[in-house]
Amino acid sequence: LFPPELRFATLKFFNRVFNMFSSYCYFDITEIDGVNTNELYNAVQLYLSSYISISGSRLSLTRALNSSAITFGLTNNDTIIDTFNGVTVLWEHVVTQRQAQTFSWRPLPDEKRGFTLRIKKKDKNLILDSYLDYIMEKATDIKRNNQDRLLYTNSRGGSLDSRGHPWESVPFKHPSTFDTLAMDPVKKTEIMEDLKDFANGQAFYQRTGRAWKRGYLLYGPPGTGKSSMIAAMANYLGYDIYDLELTEVHNNSELRKLLMKTSSKSIIVIEDIDCSINLSDRKKAKGNNGSTGRSYYEPDMRSGSGCGGGSGGEDGGNSITLSGLLNFTDGLWSCCGSERIFVFTTNHIEKLDPALLRSGRMDMHIFMSYCSLPALKILLNNYLAYEEGDLQDEMSKQLEDVIEKAEMTPADVSEVLIKNRRHKEKAVNELVETLKERAERNLKDLKNSGVREGDFEGFEDEEQEKRALESPKDGCDCDQDSCNKEDKEEKIN
Ligand SMILES: Nc1ncnc2c1ncn2[C@@H]1O[C@H](COP(=O)(O)OP(=O)(O)OP(=O)(O)O)[C@@H](O)[C@H]1O
Numbered sequence: 196l197f198p199p200e201l202r203f204a205t206l207k208f209f210n211r212v213f214n215m216f217s218s219y220c221y222f223d224i225t226e227i228d229g230v231n232t233n234e235l236y237n238a239v240q241l242y243l244s245s246y247i248s249i250s251g252s253r254l255s256l257t258r259a260l261n262s263s264a265i266t267f268g269l270t271n272n273d274t275i276i277d278t279f280n281g282v283t284v285l286w287e288h289v290v291t292q293r294q295a296q297t298f299s300w301r302p303l304p305d306e307k308r309g310f311t312l313r314i315k316k317k318d319k320n321l322i323l324d325s326y327l328d329y330i331m332e333k334a335t336d337i338k339r340n341n342q343d344r345l346l347y348t349n350s351r352g353g354s355l356d357s358r359g360h361p362w363e364s365v366p367f368k369h370p371s372t373f374d375t376l377a378m379d380p381v382k383k384t385e386i387m388e389d390l391k392d393f394a395n396g397q398a399f400y401q402r403t404g405r406a407w408k409r410g411y412l413l414y415g416p417p418g419t420g421k422s423s424m425i426a427a428m429a430n431y432l433g434y435d436i437y438d439l440e441l442t443e444v445h446n447n448s449e450l451r452k453l454l455m456k457t458s459s460k461s462i463i464v465i466e467d468i469d470c471s472i473n474l475s476d477r478k479k480a481k482g483n484n485g486s487t488g489r490s491y492y493e494p495d496m497r498s499g500s501g502c503g504g505g506s507g508g509e510d511g512g513n514s515i516t517l518s519g520l521l522n523f524t525d526g527l528w529s530c531c532g533s534e535r536i537f538v539f540t541t542n543h544i545e546k547l548d549p550a551l552l553r554s555g556r557m558d559m560h561i562f563m564s565y566c567s568l569p570a571l572k573i574l575l576n577n578y579l580a581y582e583e584g585d586l587q588d589e590m591s592k593q594l595e596d597v598i599e600k601a602e603m604t605p606a607d608v609s610e611v612l613i614k615n616r617r618h619k620e621k622a623v624n625e626l627v628e629t630l631k632e633r634a635e636r637n638l639k640d641l642k643n644s645g646v647r648e649g650d651f652e653g654f655e656d657e658e659q660e661k662r663a664l665e666s667p668k669d670g671c672d673c674d675q676d677s678c679n680k681e682d683k684e685e686k687i688n
Pocket residue numbers: 375376377378415416417418419420421422423424542563604605606607609661
């Protein structure tokens with residue numbers, strides 16, 4: 196029976212009296228602040244959405260542009276309790292109908308939405324100092340995690356796009372994760388913990404005066420999952436990937452510019468570092484632009500103008516040096532921006548300059564090995580949905596006996612499994628056969644060659660094949676210092 200105005204005024208009065216005696220204070224965070232969207236409102240919305248379980252009876256759902264995740268929101272007058280540094284606060288989502296619109300340049304939504312934060316008066320300062328910052332930070336994280344990852348490449352050479360960016364990007368949707376990655380579980384856990392420590396280590400890096408970055412060197416035969424590991428890392432941390440094509444970078448200053456244009460929370464990848472530029476020796480690398488061993492990637496070499504005739508003195512080509520690269524990862528420039536991971540991959544760790552391997556440069560050297568028994572179990576589970584214990588004892592025993600001797604890469608094993616994935620038994624039988632064959636072949640090779648020279652011997656052929664595919668003209672890389680000696684001898688003969 197009361198007219199609405201009177202009802203409103205009475206409520207307001209009681210509210211005021213109540214507030215005077217109340218031990219709480221309230222903060223309103225409205226969706227639209229004047230004419231601008233209130234960033235804090237969106238942040239709170241996102242932050243709270245990470246707390247809500249789907250059990251609520253009514254939730255609002257949103258999916259942002261370029262986002263692959265759906266976020267839950269509170270509907271009208273829902274409340275939620277949160278605790279921060281031992282202090283409990285209450286959030287309420289308040290939705291009211293907007294009164295008939297007066298003229299506005301920008302049409303406002305019919306509903307007026309906002310959050311009300313209720314805090315004990317004594318906790319007010321504690322919370323306002325850090326709680327809202329914390330929410331903003333968390334919201335940024337959530338937003339980033341929900342957004343599609345990006346894969347950047349510098350394949351355009353040195354040219355910039357219309358916004359002055361040297362990187363080109365595409366959405367990165369690689370399905371590889373640490374769950375699907377076949378490798379020793381202990382090693383895998385170690386890497387995952389290392390990554391998490393890094394991502395959560397802001398305070399640590401600050402305290403110890405180190406730039407917030409970390410380097411991983413992945414090495415091992417082709418097809419053992421180095422690239423898959425990088426994708427898994429990116430998916431695990433929610434980082435973007437910058438795939439740096441060193442052959443497209445013409446000099447050290449270009450390299451530096453590229454680095455400056457990378458964002459934080461990203462993985463900067465240089466694949467096949469031993470083939471990319473002549474990194475065999477720091478001093479020599481500079482000299483090599485001159486008359487002696489020309490880099491295989493210099494333009495005239497790339498265009499296939501011949502392997503032998505590359506002794507021109509002109510310096511217009513690729514003149515990145517090892518020291519340039521080290522400055523990129525390690526020097527003063529490496530810390531513009533923060534939270535960055537450098538990953539180098541190589542098939543030949545023994546060909547890298549010790550300077551690159553020195554402690555502190557690449558923090559972790561990860562050997563990606565041939566398929567081991569634990570790795571095989573993961574692959575069997577991935578491709579054939581075999582659980583631990585599903586295999587007959589006899590079969591497991593056979594696999595266990597040959598897997599190490601066979602020295603098959605996870606890529607090869609995957610191939611056998613994929614081919615027969617409809618017939619589980621057939622797939623495993625064929626795998627055992629292939630493994631046995633390989634093991635026998637290896638044994639024979641071993642006998643023929645006498646003493647084995649190194650761990651990597653077995654994949655030299657594969658490696659040469661790969662390089663031949665990459666190189667424009669057969670054997671062009673044989674001018675390079677880093678090229679293996681056997682190649683060189685073959686070429687000379
Ligand atoms: N450890 C692994 N776990 C799961 N799948 C793997 C693994 N290693 C290889 N594979 C499979 O083999 C394919 C090739 O692997 P990947 O490209 O990661 O190898 P790589 O070590 O990067 O080889 P390269 O040295 O030639 O670059 C992948 O698509 C993946 O499906």
